[in-house]
Amino acid sequence: MQNSTSATPPVRFSLSNLLWTLVRYREAGISIFILLLVFVVTLRAPSFLTADNFNDILLNISILTIVALAQTMVIITHGIDLSVSSMIGLVAMMVAFVFKQNPEMPVIFAVLLGMALGSVLGMFNGLIITRGNVPPIIATLGTLSIYRGLVFFYSQGTWINSFELPKSFKMLSKGTPLGLPNMVIIAIFVALVVYYFLNHTRTGRDIYAVGTNPDAAPFAGIRKERIIFLVYVLSGLLAGLAAVLWASRFESAQTNTGSGFELQTVAASVVGGVSISGGVGTVPGVLLGALLLGIIQNSLTLIRISPFWQLAAQGLLILIAVISDKWILNRVERTNK
Amino acid sequence: MTENILELKDITKRFSGVEVLHEVSFSLRAGEVHALLGENGAGKSTLVKVMTGVHQPDKGEIYLDGERVSFADTRESRQVGIAAIYQELSLFPDLDVAENIFIGRQPTTTGGRIDWRKLYADAEKLLLSLGVHLDLKHKARSLSIAQQQMVEIARAFSINARILIMDEPTSSLTLNEVADLFRLVRRLRDEGTAIVFISHRLEELFELADRVTIMRDGSYVDTRLLKDVTRDDLIRLMVGRTITDLFPKEDVKAGEVMLKVENLTHTGTFRDVSFELRKGEILGMAGLVGAGRTNVARAIFGVEPATGGRIQIEGQEVEVTSSQQAIKLGLAYVPEDRQLHGLIPAMPITSNISLPILFKYAQRGWLQDKVELRAAYNAALQMEVRANNMWQLARELSGGNQQKIVLSKWLSTKPRILILDEPTRGIDVGTKAAVHGLMSKLAAEGMAILMISSELPEILGMSDRVIVMREGHVTGHFSRAEATQEKIISAATQTVTLRSEQ
Helix, strand or coil, X not given: CCCCCCCCCCCCCCHHHHHHHHHHCHHHHHHHHHHHHHHHHHHHCHHHCCHHHHHHHHHHHHHHHHHHHHHHHHHHCCCCCCCHHXXXXXXXXXXXXXXXXXXXXXXXXXXXXXXXXXXXXXXXXXXXXXXXCCCHHHHHHHHHHHHHHHHHHHHXXXXXXXXXXXXXXXXXXXXXXECECHHHHHHHHHHHHHHHHHHHCHHHHHHHHHHHCHHHHHHHCCCHHHHHHHHHHHHHHHHHHHHHHHHHHHCCECCCCCCCHHHHHHHHHHHCCCCCCCCCCCHHHHHHHHHHHHHHHHHHHHCCCCHHHHHHHHHHHHHHHHHHHHHHHHXXXXXXX | CCCEEEEEEEEEEEECCEEEEEEEEEEEECCCEEEEXXXXXXXXXXXHHHHHCCCCCCEEEEEECCEEECCCCHHHHHHXXXXXXXXXXXXXXXXXXXXXXXXXXXXXXXXXXXXXXXXXXXXXXXXXXXXXXXXXXXXXXXXXXXXXXXXXHHXXXXXXXXXXXXXXXXXXXXXXXXXXXXXXXXXXXXXXXXXXXXXXXXXXXXXXXXXXXXXXXXEEEEEEEHHXXXXXXXXXXXXXXXXXXXXXXXXXXXXXXXXXXXXXXXXXXXXXXXXXXXXXXXXXXXXXXXXXXXXXXXXXXXXCCCCEEEEEECCEEECCCCHHHHHHCCEEEECCCHHHHHCCCCCEHHHHHHXXXXXXXXXXXXXXXXXXXXXXXXXXXXXXXXXXXXXXEHHHCCHHHHHHHHHHHHHCCCCCEEEEECCXXXXXXXXXXXXXXXXXXXXXXXXXXXXXXXXXXXXXXXXXXXXXXXXXXXXXXXECCCCCHHHHHHHHHCCCCCCCCC
C-alpha cells in the first residue's frame, strides 16, 4: 500500500497563487479585505479610525456575533435556523415583561431565564426537524412566523419601554466594569466556548461529521438525530442570550424586535466561510464575517451612502463568498485526484 | 477451537415489504477467515449490516459467545468488538485522514477534551503498521478512491476488533495493495481475530478464506471448507436455480443490423466496446455492477457522449450528443434507477408517460390535454398498469407498477431500438414475468433490444446473444446456445485481462 504520498507542489509566487491563498484561507481573505476597506474609508472619513468609533462597531456586532455563531453550528450540520429573529423577539418580550413585574430581580436571573426560554423554543425546532422529518428551512420558516405571532399574543400588541425597565437591567449590556462593555465581553466569551466545543470535543466534531456526510454517520456510530436536535437547542439558547442583551441595549422590547435579523446571521456565517452545504466553517471566520458586516454598516453611514447600498453590499459579499466556496471545492477535488 | 464466536440464526429482514433476507444462518469462529459469496442482490451486504447493527433483523437471533445479543446501532456492536468496512464508502469528506479514522471515538483527556496530539500519533502509528503512506492532515475529499478505501481499512483495524467484517475491501485496490492487505488479514487471523470477507473475485477467496458461506436470493445455500470445493462448485452453488417459464422467450429470426458500435470508448469508464444489435434480437449485456455497462448505454443514448469510437444506426453513422437526438433516431433508454432517472415521482401518471414526446401533443405552444391523456391511457392499458386513475402520482405506485410506467413512457415514443438497464431489479416475480413477456413480444414485432442485467437467469433466459463486460472491457461474447452461467461468471470475474493499451 505505497504510492499514496502526496507531494506538496513547489510554491511559486504569482498573482493567481496569491488569489488562491486568499480564497482558500477565508480568514486571510477577509482580513485583507477588511484592512483595505478600513484604509479606503479612513481616507474619506478620518473620524472612522478612532477608538470611539471602533467601540461602537464592536457594540453593534456583539449580538450579531453571538447569534451568527449559533447559526454557524446549525449550518455546519447542513441545516439553517430562520427562526432566530423571532426567538429573539419572543424571549426579549417575555424577559422584559418579567423584569417590569419584578424590578428587584437580580440581572443574572434575566440571563438564565432568557437562555432557558430560548432553549425550549430551540427544542421545539429540533423536534419538528428530527421527529417530524421536516426540512430545516421549512420547519424554521414555520416557527419564524409562529414565534413572531406569539410575541403579539403575549404582549397584546403593546411595547415595553425604557422607563419600565430597571437601570441594572439596562446596564447589563452597556456597563464597563472590565474595560470593555459587558456585551462585547460576553460575545468574546461565547466565541471562546463555541470554538472549544467545535474543535476539542467529540460532540463538536460529530457536528462536522454529520454535516459533511450524513449517510455515513450511522456507520461511524454517530447518533445523527441527537446531534441535529442539539444544534437547534444551542441555537435557541444563544438566541435567548442575545434577546436579553438586545432588550438591555435598546432598553425596550417591541413586537418587531429582531425582525429580519435571521438573514444577517446567515450572511455573517456564509461570508465568514461557513459552507451552506454543510461540514465546513470556523469560529474565527465567522467572527471576521460579522466584523466585516459591522464595518460596512458603520462606514457607509459615515461616508453618507444610502442604506440601500448597505444591503446591496451585503448581498454582493454573500454571492462572492458562495461562488468562491464552489471554486475551492472544484479545485481541491480536481488537483488531488 | 471450533467454538462459534458469532452466530446468526434464521435472520429475516424486509425493506418496505420486500424480503431481502430469508431465514439466513451464519456462524463465525475465532481465527478463521469466513467468506460470504453470492450474486449481486443475494443479501450479503444486508447480512453484514445486521451483524453490525446498521439494520435490525425482523426475525431471528444473534448470539455472541453463546449469549443472545441485539445491536441498536454500530456504536453498540463496536463496543463488543465488531468492526466493519462497508461496501459503500463512508468517509467524511471535510474531515482529515486522521480524524476520519477515529471519528466518534477520538482519544480524550480526563476532562473530555480531544487529545489531538495522541490522535495524530496513533493514526501515524496505525498507517505505518498498515504500510500506508498518507498525509494525515489531508481532507478525505481530496483522496483518490483507493486512498479512501485504505482510510476505511485503517478505521476498521484501529478498533482492535475481535470480529472484522470486510465487504468488498479490494474492489478498488491494485494487486500490490491487495497483497499487503491480505498479509495483514492473515496476521490478524493468526492472532485469533474472526474475519468475514466478501469479494466477487473467486481467486481471492481461495487465496485467503478458510470457509465459505454461499447465499442466493436472500437465502442461505450452504457452508463449505474452501479446500474441499472447486471454482466451478462455487459458481454452481451461487447461481444454481432452476429456470422455469419466468422467461417466455420466443424464437425470432434476427433481421438487419439496427445498431452497430465500434471501439466505443469513454475515457476512464470503458474502452473499445464493439457489438452489433439486429432487428428482432435481444442482446443481453452481463457483468458485475460497475463494469461500465450503464456507461455504454448512456453513451449510445447521448447522455454521456463517448470520447472515441463509432456508432451506426440502421447503417448510418451518427454522433449522438443528446437524448432528444437519440429519441428522434428511434432510440429509447429505460434507466437502471427508476426513482432517480426514470420517473418524476411527484408528477401524475399521465405526465410521466407523455414527458419524452410532449412536443407531439403541443399545438402552437399549447398542450392538448385530451390527446395527451388518451395516448398515455392507451400506453398504460397496454402495460396493464394498476392505478386508481391517470392522475395518481407516480410515487404512490408499487415498484412493479412504477417500472411499467417507465416502460410505457418509452414505448409511447415508438422506438426501434430499446435499451433496458436492469429492467426487473427489485420487482416481484409476477411483474417480472410480465415484463419479460412484453420484451419477447416487442422483439417478435421487430424491435431491437439491448438488455443490461446483473441477474444471470434473466440474461440466460431472455437473450439471443450475450456479451459480458468487466472493468470497462468486453470480455466475453456468447450465442444463446453457448452461454452458460459458468462461462458468463468466469468472463465477468476473471482477474487476468489483456489490455489493448500499453
